[in-house]
Amino acid sequence: MNNLHVLGAVASDSHDTVTVIRLFLHVLGASVWVGGQIVMMGLVPTLRKIDADLPRKAAAAFNLVAWPGFGVTVLTGVWNMLARSNLDQTLLGVKLLIVLLSGAGAFIHIVGKSKVALAIGGTMSGLFAIVAMYMGLLLH
Numbered sequence: 001m002n003n004l005h006v007l008g009a010v011a012s013d014s015h016d017t018v019t020v021i022r023l024f025l026h027v028l029g030a031s032v033w034v035g036g037q038i039v040m041m042g043l044v045p046t047l048r049k050i051d052a053d054l055p056r057k058a059a060a061a062f063n064l065v066a067w068p069g070f071g072v073t074v075l076t077g078v079w080n081m082l083a084r085s086n087l088d089q090t091l092l093g094v095k096l097l098i099v100l101l102s103g104a105g106a107f108i109h110i111v112g113k114s115k116v117a118l119a120i121g122g123t124m125s126g127l128f129a130i131v132a133m134y135m136g137l138l139l140h
Helices: 003-014 017-050 054-083 089-111 115-139
Strands: none
Touching (some): 017 054, 017 115, 054 089
């Protein structure tokens, strides 16, 4: 099934523009949060070669976009839970918990001072973000 067909199925099944907007915002927020982390992971080694402090500066700039994306993802995730009674609410709850663990990992990464804290926080954030995205596909 191609992407346009999937979007058309969402629109025709629900006949509800609000549903399409809600899902679009959710995917957009998750793309910023998850995709941004993957991009940062790829950039850090190169940035570090240019200037040891550059990864920290890039991360600070990324946070200005990432956290709003995270917020949109959480809010639209809760909205999804409230709007769709036919979805597995337990699985949705587990997904929300995993999303929150991703956020907690990012917070640990931001405030961490040691290499261990940075590594644990970054790993938690990225891994839980990817798992949450996969769970979103399971829920669809």
